Amino acid sequence: MSGDDKVTGHYGRGKLLERLEAALAEDGADSARPSLEALAPYDHFHGRGLEATSEIADTLEVAPHHHLLDIGSGIGGPARWMHHRFGCRVTGIDLTAEFCDVARHLSGRVGMGDALRFEHGDALAMPFAEASFDGAYSMNVSMNIADKGAFYREIRRVLKAGAWLVLSEIARGSGPEIDYPVPWAASAEASFLSTPEETRRGLESAGFEVLRFRTTEKEALEFGARSREIVARGGKPPHRAVILIHAEGARAAMANTSRGVSEGRIVPIEILSRRRP
Numbered sequence: 001m002s003g004d005d006k007v008t009g010h011y012g013r014g015k016l017l018e019r020l021e022a023a024l025a026e027d028g029a030d031s032a033r034p035s036l037e038a039l040a041p042y043d044h045f046h047g048r049g050l051e052a053t054s055e056i057a058d059t060l061e062v063a064p065h066h067h068l069l070d071i072g073s074g075i076g077g078p079a080r081w082m083h084h085r086f087g088c089r090v091t092g093i094d095l096t097a098e099f100c101d102v103a104r105h106l107s108g109r110v111g112m113g114d115a116l117r118f119e120h121g122d123a124l125a126m127p128f129a130e131a132s133f134d135g136a137y138s139m140n141v142s143m144n145i146a147d148k149g150a151f152y153r154e155i156r157r158v159l160k161a162g163a164w165l166v167l168s169e170i171a172r173g174s175g176p177e178i179d180y181p182v183p184w185a186a187s188a189e190a191s192f193l194s195t196p197e198e199t200r201r202g203l204e205s206a207g208f209e210v211l212r213f214r215t216t217e218k219e220a221l222e223f224g225a226r227s228r229e230i231v232a233r234g235g236k237p238p239h240r241a242v243i244l245i246h247a248e249g250a251r252a253a254m255a256n257t258s259r260g261v262s263e264g265r266i267v268p269i270e271i272l273s274r275r276r277p
């Protein structure tokens with residue numbers, strides 16, 4: 001099995017749309033024309049879900065004529081949110097074909113089919129011309145990418161001079177390696193974590209200026225505690241993307257992640273940078 005197959009096999013298990021429709025119906029939502037709010041627990045497939053997407057959007061200046069790139073766009077929740085928030089065009093690219101199909105389908109259902117495009121492809125060789133985009137973001141994707149230098153250089157190629165890049169990802173902390181599975185990998189073979197400092201240096205040497213760098217372990221742990229309280233009171237956890245995508249493997253993946261964060265073995269980070277001319 002190639003590296004790419006390990007990644008796509010981990011995420012694309014088939015029948016995702018059917019499972020999502022069943023989950024929406026169980027929530028009492030209209031699965032034929034779901035609102036962004038109804039989709040939000042499922043379609044932001046990264047730590048803290050919509051809460052994190054929306055915090056990132058708050059740090060950006062985006063105009064309606066801008067064209068953004070979503071690298072590793074998943075089933076499209078962040079792209080739909082950016083369009084909803086800023087009125088801009090967004091193009092997503094993702095290695096998992098099933099995610100691209102579901103992303104297109106859901107975007108059509110919420111009436112955003114014309115503004116959003118989802119390409120099936122590899123972030124290391126994107127089918128876009130140089131200097132195509134005004135800004136780019138990548139949420140919880142780089143952990144599947146071994147060659148971070150090639151990843152950053154390819155992003156730089158397709159960004160206009162001065163365009164911004166946001167990366168939100170899980171970095172390596174201290175102490176022993178995390179336990180698997182985690183939401184992004186079934187085993188260490190598909191997981192490639194850099195330390196926060198390696199990430200900063202890698203971006204700088206690929207031609208980005210780091211403008212803002214923060215770790216969000218406190219936010220992650222608080223979100224986890226709030227979710228557990230809701231579940232203890234009989235409610236559904238507010239973020240259900242991992243459960244939707246990994247089904248029976250979700251519980252272990254989430255437990256390993258939250259233990260990894262609380263023990264400092266992994267650290268969620270968010271970086272805002274700008275492409276140098």
Ligand SMILES: C[S@@+](CC[C@H](N)C(=O)[O-])C[C@H]1O[C@@H](n2cnc3c(N)ncnc32)[C@H](O)[C@@H]1O
Pocket residue numbers: 007008011043044045046071072073074075076077078093094095096099121122123124138139140141144145183184
């Ligand atoms: C944890 S999901 C995050 C999805 C989305 N960014 C979100 O936050 O909802 C990671 C995504 O990265 C994609 N991915 C991993 N390696 C990739 C690569 N080399 N090129 C493009 N996409 C990739 C996976 O297919 C998966 O959809």
